Amino acid sequence: MNNYGMNILRKIVVLFIIALFLFQEMACGTEKKREKTVSDVKRSETDGYYYAEKACFDGGDVRYCDPSSISCRNGCIYTCEEQSSDKDDSLSYNITCFNTSDGDSVQFKYDPEVFADNITYVIKICADDEGNIYILERNENREKSSNSEGEEDGNKIFNIVKLGKDGKELWRTEYNSAGGCNNCFMGDGLYYIDEKGVLICSATHFILYSEANGSIIRDYDIDKSIVDGVFCGKEDKIYVSEHKGTETIIKEFDLDEGAILDSLVIPEKIMFGIQKSYSYVCDMFLMDSKGIYEIDIETFRKKYICSYTDINVNRDNIIYVYQPNENNLIILLMNLTDQRLEIKRYEKQYGKDEKEVLTMGGYDIDSDIRNAVIDFNASNNKYRIEIIDYSIYDVEEYGAGILELNKDIISGTMPDILLASSQIPIESYISKRIIEPLDEYLKNDPEISYDDYLPNVMNSFKTEGKMYSLVPVFRISSVVAKTSEVKECDGWSIKKMRQIARSRGIEDIDIFGPITQGNFIYTALELSASDYVSLDNHTCNFIDGRFKELLEYADNLPKEITAEEFDSKKYVCYRNGKALCNVVYMSCFDDYRIQAQGFFDEPITLIGFPGTQGNGSVLVAPIILCMSANSHNKDVAWDFMSSFMKDEFQNNVVSGFPVKKDAFYALADKATKSQAELNGSDIRETLSIGQLKLDDMPLTDDEVENVVKHIESIDNHTVYNMKIAEIVLEESSLYFEKQRNVDEVCDTIQSRVTLYLEENH
Structure with a gap:
C-alpha cells in the first residue's frame, strides 16, 4: 500500500481507540472490595472563578525532559536532563530546581558512578519537602546492553541514590527485586512518601526504603494478575489500577496494612488520559480535547477545571501539571520547535473573565491552529476564541464528531469560525446562507490584496464566483x-x-x-x-x-x-x-x-x-476557514481568519505550500x-x-x-466525501468478487449516490 493510499484509508478505516489507558505500566496486593463509580461535576458560572496567568518563565538551558525525569514538591519543580560527553559515550545529568513563586532556579551537575565498560542512566527522580533528591539509576555493560535485546536484567544494576539540595550524595543503596523483574517499574516507579520513606514500585514488589539511610523498611509482594498501574495522589497516597474489560479499576494501596482498599470504577467510554501530575488538592488530572479535569478519589468526582484556551496553552505541548495549593496551577510546556521548557503559573481569580468569547469549531484541530488561537488570545484584550473540537464525540463511533458538528451547523448553533474539511458539505450550507461570503472582507482589508495570491488556488475554492472560505495552505x-x-x-x-x-x-x-x-x-x-x-x-x-x-x-x-x-x-x-x-x-x-x-x-x-x-x-x-453568517462578531472573526493570509503565517508555512505568491516562489527558489x-x-x-x-x-x-x-x-x-467513498467501495467490491457485473455495479452506485445527494445536499 502506498503512502498516499494510507492517508486516504485513515479517513475511512475505524482506527479510533476508545479509552486511553490511564496509567503507564503496572501495580499491586490484596483487596478489600467496595466499588464506586465516577460522577461528572462540571464547573458552573456560579463557582465564580477562573485562572489568570501570573508568571511565565522559561527553563533556561533545559531542553526536552521526559515526564519521568520531572518531579514537583513544595512549590518547586525538579528536572533531570541528560548530557552526552563530547569525548566519550559517558553520560552526566543537569538537575535543576525551579521555584514556581518567583522563577528562580538552582542547577547542579550529577555525574553517576561509572565502572569500567559500563554506562549509567538516570531513569527516575523525585524530591522531598526539604529539597533532597532521590534518583533511580540503571548501570549496565555497554556491549551487553547494545547486543542483548530481550535478555534478562542480569547485566544491569539498579541503585537508589539520595542527593542533598546542593547535589552532594548522602547515601546509595542497591535495588534488587526478589521477583527477578528489576526493570519492570510501574508508573513513575519512584515516589517520596512523606513521613514514611522512598517507595520503589515494580511489577512484583513494592519496596519502602528509609529516607534517612536507604535501608529497607518493608517489602510488599504484589499480585500482578490483578493490578497493572500505579500513581501517587494527594497527601502522598498510593493508588493502583486494574484494567478489566471495558473498565479501569482504581484502588488505594495502604502502605501500613499492605492491602488494597476502596475501588473507583472508570468506564471505558470516558476517553480521558492521565496526565503526568502532582497535586495537593486532587488525586490526579485528566485531560481530553475540551480541557483539564481533576479527580478526587475520596469523593469519586470528576470536576472541570479549565479549557486550554482559558489558560491559553496548546494541549499538545503540555508535559506536566502541578497544583501546589488550591489557588495556583502550574503547567509545564515543551516547545515542539526547539524543545525548550516553559513554565506557566496561574492564580485562581474570583469573578469573571471579562473577555467576550468567540467560538471556533472543527474536527481534530491540529497544533498550528491551536497555536494561532493562543497568539490571538494573548494579543487581544477584549476578545478570546474558545476552541470546540468535535472529535470528543468519537466515543463509540469514528466520525460521530463530524455528524455532531453538522447537526450544530444545521440547527443554527454553528461556531463563529468553522474549520471545515472535505467531510463537511460547505456547498449545501452556502446555499442555505449559513456561511458568510468573504469577498467584501478581502476587499476592505488594507493588509490583503487579492492579486498577491495564486489565482488558481483562490478561484478553485470559490462557489458560484464568490469566496466563502479561506485556504491559506x-x-x-x-x-x-x-x-x-x-x-x-x-x-x-x-x-x-x-x-x-x-x-x-x-x-x-x-x-x-x-x-x-x-x-x-x-x-x-x-x-x-x-x-x-x-x-x-x-x-x-x-x-x-x-x-x-x-x-x-x-x-x-x-x-x-x-x-x-x-x-x-x-x-x-x-x-x-x-x-x-x-x-x-x-x-x-x-x-x-x-x-x-x-x-x-x-x-x-x-x-x-x-x-x-x-x-x-x-x-x-x-486548512479551510469559514465564518458563520450568524456571528455577532464578524469583524473579530475576520481578524483571526485573515491572519493566516498574512506574511507572518505565509512566510513560515512548514507543511504545505503557502497560497501567497511571494512566499510560494521563495520556496521554489530554495x-x-x-x-x-x-x-x-x-x-x-x-x-x-x-x-x-x-x-x-x-x-x-x-x-x-x-x-x-x-x-x-x-x-x-479534491471533493472527497466519506459517505460517497463508502458507497463506491462497497458496491465495487461486489464486482471484484464476481457477484455482479460491472454495468450493474455502476447503475447501483449511480442510484445510491443520487439518493444520498438528494437527502443530504
Missing part, C-alpha cells in the same frame, strides 16, 4: 511517471496508460506499483471525484463508461498486499522499469525531488490521474539550492528514505519551473 495530489515514458503521450487515459505499460512489458497489476483494489478506488475518487460528482449541482455520473473503465482496470489489482510484498517492491519497482506510475501527495518541493531522484532516478513528469478533467492533479486544503548551501556548510548530507539514499542534490531550474507551472495550472480541488 494547499497541497497537491497527482500521479508521476518517467518523462521518457510519457513525453510523447497523446491523451492520458486509462486505455492509453495500459497501452504504454504493455509496450514496455509492464503488467496491469504493476502499473502503479504495489497498490490494492480498494486503495486504487480511493485514490481515483480523491483525484477525480469531480468527474463523477458535482456537489454544487447535487448530481453524479457513474454510468457514462469512464467509471466502468476504471473498475475494469482495478479488477486486475490484488485485494491485499502484505507488508513484505510492499517493502520489496516499493523502493525499486519504478526505477527498474517494473512499474509505470506512482501516486504522489506533495506538500513541498522536496516531495518531487524524492520521486525524481529516489523512486524513479531520472526526470519525471506530473502526468496526473488518467482520464480526468484539467491536468489530472487536484488541490488539497489542510528548491534549486542544496541543503548545504542553505545552511552555509560545506558538508553535504545523505537523506535516507526507506531503502533509498538521496544525495544533497537540489532540483534544477527547469524542474522547479515545470513544477511551478503545473501547480499554477491546477483548477480542481
Whole structure:
C-alpha cells in the first residue's frame, strides 16, 4: 500500500481507540472490595472563578525532559536532563530546581558512578519537602546492553541514590527485586512518601526504603494478575489500577496494612488520559480535547477545571501539571520547535473573565491552529476564541464528531469560525446562507490584496464566483511517471496508460506499483471525484463508461498486499522499469525531488490521474476557514481568519505550500539550492528514505519551473466525501468478487449516490 493510499484509508478505516489507558505500566496486593463509580461535576458560572496567568518563565538551558525525569514538591519543580560527553559515550545529568513563586532556579551537575565498560542512566527522580533528591539509576555493560535485546536484567544494576539540595550524595543503596523483574517499574516507579520513606514500585514488589539511610523498611509482594498501574495522589497516597474489560479499576494501596482498599470504577467510554501530575488538592488530572479535569478519589468526582484556551496553552505541548495549593496551577510546556521548557503559573481569580468569547469549531484541530488561537488570545484584550473540537464525540463511533458538528451547523448553533474539511458539505450550507461570503472582507482589508495570491488556488475554492472560505495552505495530489515514458503521450487515459505499460512489458497489476483494489478506488475518487460528482449541482455520473473503465482496470489489482510484498517492491519497482506510475501527495518541493531522484532516478513528469478533467492533479486544503453568517462578531472573526493570509503565517508555512505568491516562489527558489548551501556548510548530507539514499542534490531550474507551472495550472480541488467513498467501495467490491457485473455495479452506485445527494445536499 502506498503512502498516499494510507492517508486516504485513515479517513475511512475505524482506527479510533476508545479509552486511553490511564496509567503507564503496572501495580499491586490484596483487596478489600467496595466499588464506586465516577460522577461528572462540571464547573458552573456560579463557582465564580477562573485562572489568570501570573508568571511565565522559561527553563533556561533545559531542553526536552521526559515526564519521568520531572518531579514537583513544595512549590518547586525538579528536572533531570541528560548530557552526552563530547569525548566519550559517558553520560552526566543537569538537575535543576525551579521555584514556581518567583522563577528562580538552582542547577547542579550529577555525574553517576561509572565502572569500567559500563554506562549509567538516570531513569527516575523525585524530591522531598526539604529539597533532597532521590534518583533511580540503571548501570549496565555497554556491549551487553547494545547486543542483548530481550535478555534478562542480569547485566544491569539498579541503585537508589539520595542527593542533598546542593547535589552532594548522602547515601546509595542497591535495588534488587526478589521477583527477578528489576526493570519492570510501574508508573513513575519512584515516589517520596512523606513521613514514611522512598517507595520503589515494580511489577512484583513494592519496596519502602528509609529516607534517612536507604535501608529497607518493608517489602510488599504484589499480585500482578490483578493490578497493572500505579500513581501517587494527594497527601502522598498510593493508588493502583486494574484494567478489566471495558473498565479501569482504581484502588488505594495502604502502605501500613499492605492491602488494597476502596475501588473507583472508570468506564471505558470516558476517553480521558492521565496526565503526568502532582497535586495537593486532587488525586490526579485528566485531560481530553475540551480541557483539564481533576479527580478526587475520596469523593469519586470528576470536576472541570479549565479549557486550554482559558489558560491559553496548546494541549499538545503540555508535559506536566502541578497544583501546589488550591489557588495556583502550574503547567509545564515543551516547545515542539526547539524543545525548550516553559513554565506557566496561574492564580485562581474570583469573578469573571471579562473577555467576550468567540467560538471556533472543527474536527481534530491540529497544533498550528491551536497555536494561532493562543497568539490571538494573548494579543487581544477584549476578545478570546474558545476552541470546540468535535472529535470528543468519537466515543463509540469514528466520525460521530463530524455528524455532531453538522447537526450544530444545521440547527443554527454553528461556531463563529468553522474549520471545515472535505467531510463537511460547505456547498449545501452556502446555499442555505449559513456561511458568510468573504469577498467584501478581502476587499476592505488594507493588509490583503487579492492579486498577491495564486489565482488558481483562490478561484478553485470559490462557489458560484464568490469566496466563502479561506485556504491559506494547499497541497497537491497527482500521479508521476518517467518523462521518457510519457513525453510523447497523446491523451492520458486509462486505455492509453495500459497501452504504454504493455509496450514496455509492464503488467496491469504493476502499473502503479504495489497498490490494492480498494486503495486504487480511493485514490481515483480523491483525484477525480469531480468527474463523477458535482456537489454544487447535487448530481453524479457513474454510468457514462469512464467509471466502468476504471473498475475494469482495478479488477486486475490484488485485494491485499502484505507488508513484505510492499517493502520489496516499493523502493525499486519504478526505477527498474517494473512499474509505470506512482501516486504522489506533495506538500513541498522536496516531495518531487524524492520521486525524481529516489523512486524513479531520472526526470519525471506530473502526468496526473488518467482520464480526468484539467491536468489530472487536484488541490488539497489542510486548512479551510469559514465564518458563520450568524456571528455577532464578524469583524473579530475576520481578524483571526485573515491572519493566516498574512506574511507572518505565509512566510513560515512548514507543511504545505503557502497560497501567497511571494512566499510560494521563495520556496521554489530554495528548491534549486542544496541543503548545504542553505545552511552555509560545506558538508553535504545523505537523506535516507526507506531503502533509498538521496544525495544533497537540489532540483534544477527547469524542474522547479515545470513544477511551478503545473501547480499554477491546477483548477480542481479534491471533493472527497466519506459517505460517497463508502458507497463506491462497497458496491465495487461486489464486482471484484464476481457477484455482479460491472454495468450493474455502476447503475447501483449511480442510484445510491443520487439518493444520498438528494437527502443530504
